[in-house]
Amino acid sequence: MKLLSIGEFGLIEQIRRNFPEPEGVRGIGDDCAVIPQRSGLDTLVSTDMLIEGSHFLLADISPYELGWKSAAVNISDIAAMGGNPTATFLSFALPKTLPDGWVEAFMQGYADISSRYGVALLGGDTTASPDRLCINVAVLGFCPHGAAKLRSSAREGDLVCVTGTLGDSAAGLHIVLNGLDRSTSEAQYLLGRHHLPTPRVSEGLSLASCPGVHAMMDISDGIASDLRHIMEESGLGASVELCKLPLSEELKSFCALQGLDAEELAAAGGEDYELLFTMAPDARPSVPYTVIGRMTAGDELVWPGSNRDFVGFRHLI
Amino acid sequence: MKLLSIGEFGLIEQIRRNFPEPEGVRGIGDDCAVIPQRSGLDTLVSTDMLIEGSHFLLADISPYELGWKSAAVNISDIAAMGGNPTATFLSFALPKTLPDGWVEAFMQGYADISSRYGVALLGGDTTASPDRLCINVAVLGFCPHGAAKLRSSAREGDLVCVTGTLGDSAAGLHIVLNGLDRSTSEAQYLLGRHHLPTPRVSEGLSLASCPGVHAMMDISDGIASDLRHIMEESGLGASVELCKLPLSEELKSFCALQGLDAEELAAAGGEDYELLFTMAPDARPSVPYTVIGRMTAGDELVWPGSNRDFVGFRHLI
Secondary structure, eight states: OOGGGOGGGTHHHHHHHHSOOOTTOBOTTSSSEEEEOTTSEEEEEEEEEEEBTTTBOTTTSOHHHHHHHHHHHHHHHHHTTTOEEEEEEEEEEEETTOOTTHHHHHHHHHHHHHHHTTOEEEEEEEEEESSSOEEEEEEEEEEETTOOOOGGGOOTTOEEEESSOSSHHHHHHHHHHTTOOOOSHHHHHHHHHHHSOOOOHHHHHHHHTSTTEEEEEEOSSOHHHHHHHHHHHHTOEEEEOGGGSOOOHHHHHHHHHHTOOHHHHHHHOOOOOOEEEEEOTTOOOSSOOEEEEEEESSSOEEOTTOOOOOOOOOOOO | OOGGGOGGGTHHHHHHHHSOOOTTOBOTTSSSEEEEOTTSEEEEEEEEEEEBTTTBOTTTSOHHHHHHHHHHHHHHHHHTTTOEEEEEEEEEEEETTOOTTHHHHHHHHHHHHHHHTTOEEEEEEEEEESSSOEEEEEEEEEEETTOOOOGGGOOTTOEEEESSOSSHHHHHHHHHHTTOOOOSHHHHHHHHHHHSOOOOHHHHHHHHTSTTEEEEEEOSSOHHHHHHHHHHHHTOEEEEOGGGSOOOHHHHHHHHHHTOOHHHHHHHOOOOOOEEEEEOTTOOOSSOOEEEEEEESSSOEEOTTOOOOOOOOOOOO
């Protein structure tokens, strides 16, 4: 859910002028909208669009993987708030040129990840496309009222933390885009991380209930880009130590062989769908995590010990 | 919301096999999904995708009109259940070739209809498209628990009724596709009905609270197609009298001049976004409506006094 990232159209200001946010509702500017219900629960909603040629190439991803990933990136938006995902709505525009069985394989991937997380498919829209495949998923979830972890809740002095390892998906994309050997165990692992991401739902729920955990979001564009959203929404800066970024053995081995910079992939590569969160130094989450930096006063993102800057992941166009 | 209409992919069966519907939830097969909340309200959700070249041509519709219509067709899905629309989520993939001011004008149309119905814009996804404009809107609404008017609730002997007039939007499309004179008052009216449809929210709310009103949906593909959904979901047939279809004076005048069959446009033309509902013969709705036929035993749609059959509206491709 990234309605904010399109500064070039001056859209944000126009939307905020024309669409006053209803009282108590958290709308644009986070992974999900947060809508209080009378029941003591908040409804979480997000939506993501994937366009052939922009977000994926049909030659590079199997229909099963694309179905999985389409649901995964949306479920991840609910995980990012510390919520429970419940249902998705799938729209797609299908070109007539899709091979036999393509849609069925797509739906199988979509169904497999949905059933793993107990997420129902409750509707959608299927239409013909003149050429490109276009997919949109809207996801619903819930959390106890007021419990959603917002990007705006970071505090100065908070530790900056991530779940899992970073950069694996970017390395998988590198394999795809450069037509590298996919048969090694490292390549298999990295491709799996790119094509079949795992939304961190249970980790998000655990973190949301841990005292001292403040801001949270999922990592879709790389921490170099995503952490800036937490900084902006919280009115803070941050300092991140490159050497602390958690790297998988597979990524290290692959990068050594290919002459790639693993830290750069971890800092600026997108689509990890791990959780990025900030917490008080004395917080004690019960899920595995890595401390990578600290929230600071000011508004800058600095990388001590490095003279580089990272801008985060960009999609194909 | 038309996940059901894509029989050629065998999608329905696969979805019903893979995605068991949660208890108490009404998912695929109606204008909206109906999700009970603990609060005594049901959440209504629908989603619609609009693709350039399939649903619209940029040369034929202004950005303001397209923005209006994108929100309108979704708000209409909530109206079709007898619900209150509350919020939308707008995804679009924008080609770089859009003229300056296009997005702003689109958002103005979207904002104007949203504020007319008190609907908030709570999020979305904005992305680049390699070529075609692609729009997806998801809409949320609510109604009292159990009050949503379903397609499956029609009863044998019910009167078949519609709000407003039919065929105006199809005539507007005819003007667009054939490059006819747009300057006459009739053309202006018909184009307005095509490009700036009015969701029947207050009518839907009123009908939903009227005793004896049973099934309801909105007319997006023409009654010849849409009434079949009520028939299928309710396990009934229907008989519709062509001569009873409500026609606007503008449509009659335009069709007389152009040598078009107004009844055919009214029966098979799409995008009227009026409400189609069935009710007990002694029901007394307080909104204006026209009785056009009756629900019957069996599974056939018949047009007494006519030897024609109608298949309903198809989009551009």
